[in-house]
Amino acid sequence: MYSQAAETLFTVRDLVRFAVSRFNEAGLFYGHGTSNAYDEAAYLILKTLNLPIDRLEPFLDARLLPQEVKDVLELVERRAVEKVPVAYLTHEAWQGDFSFYVDERVLVPRSFIYELLGEPLAPWIEHPELVHRALDLCTGSGCLAIQIAHHYPDAEVDAVDLSLDALEVASVNVQDYGLEERVQLIHTDLFAGLEETYDLIVSNPPYVDEDAMDELPDEYRHEPEMALGSGEDGLDHTRAILAEAAARLNPKGVLLVEIGHNREVLEAAYPQLPFVWLETSGGDGFVFLLTREDLVAAGLGQPWPADEDGADAE
Template sequence: MKLNQILKKKIIIKELFSIQDVVRWIASCFSMADLWYGHGADNPWDEAINLVLPLLGLPPYIWNIVYKSKLSIKERKIIFELVIKRIKKKIPVVYLTNKTWFCGHELYIDDRVLIPRSPISELINNKFKSVISSYKNPKFILDLCTGSGCIAIACAYLFPNAHIDAVDISLDAINVVEYNIQLHGLENRITPICSNLFDKLPKYTYDLIISNPPYVNKKDINFLPKEYLYEPKIGFISKNNGIEIIEKIISMSPFFLRKKGILICEVGDKMIKIIEKYPDIYFQWLNIKNGGVGIFKIENK
């Protein structure tokens, strides 16, 4: 059966009743479409779950509890329209639902910010085991290039006595961060700051700086799948073949870290360039088991 044949509204409205029925139908549609995954899922089935459950106000990880639940006709109609948008316009699912979960915490997301998918989440989920000494609890944390605020919010839950500054050059991103901070009631714990890296930061130092900065060469943007082109370019692009912002972070962070303070920075496929650029710096490259490369740790002397 061809995609156009199964993409009929009457099928989902009249013949599919449960969440499982609808997800199976969507997965079939997605598998026949020319889609690119990488914004929270890597296959049609998980992509379908990530579309349906957030629309219902439910996190994708409770699938096993709710999959037999029945959907209303109104819910099925809304889902159908978004499936069409996902297939025909290649809009990422997270921008269709405006919801995602990072380290188990719900976030509001729209196209003012990148969709959270950093492998730094694995470090947070593992409580920074073997990265931060177990007897150390950072009291002052900087989330540099915060985007949606996902890392700042996850760290606020992990370190309940810490104060966190969430910094981004984009005022649009800071507006999303503020919304997410309010969503979690963390106004007294996280301070959003619109700044070009360290320019407007307060005059104190941090125990921990975490950054997932832009590191894509401008020319490479043209080779990305269409799904990625919905995301703000300011969150992707860095000059000097993608490493200009990383260079600034490496050079400036010692002035904003306390003694024995730690910088954790994601550089992705720029790992080799950074090693070659800084032969005298000891980078501890962190092991990410669930995929993802190019995250280093530097301890301030």
């Protein structure tokens, strides 16, 4: 099929039609930036041809060079046969207006947290300049740390990951955005070894439970397993974060964590916590917010630092 297509497809329109048919035939799963075969095909083709990714129509009837057709078809076949996410084929992923370099050392960025930074957090963080220091746990590609730096221009951001491979990718993105002076990449396991306290902590940690890990579509098998699974119920990392967050938050500090489809399990495990579930494009059951005061009142850790009498240091 590949050689026949290379000999008979001449225009962008031809390639779009072929790619959509090929993707549908292959029964692909879409969860890494697009939701259907057409959008996936259009993006892959435009990106491969170095065309604007938001302007397909003007180029539909453009005739292509044989090498251009070959380049596109090679990636279409990899997507269809190997089930490689398009972001890994193009080494690019988008969140809102931000694009990031990605490869198979990191998850393809898809966290809802980026939608909540800035104005949506105004009820808890009244002014952006109130965030002097922020922490991104499980930073992966560094995408959330970079967007935190954008929304809170006075903040220094610590970006933590246990994977050295992920931090190498994050370094590429931090440099691309010129944020080397404001975003510090740290190799550690969650809070281990950190000495700072923060006004804002965000995390998109691993949260897939054991049963779901066994049933993941092939596309997700290309992503780092350590960035997906989190124990039997998917909450191992979230529990560790909740246990220590109070000690790492400043007074009135905010914790923002994404947990996938685990809302009911989490609420059952922590009935004493007043989770605030924030509305995202995916719904209101994926990202929760807690303040340091919420955590302390629920008995989850003691605030730090404290004065000699044990009172909060303000």
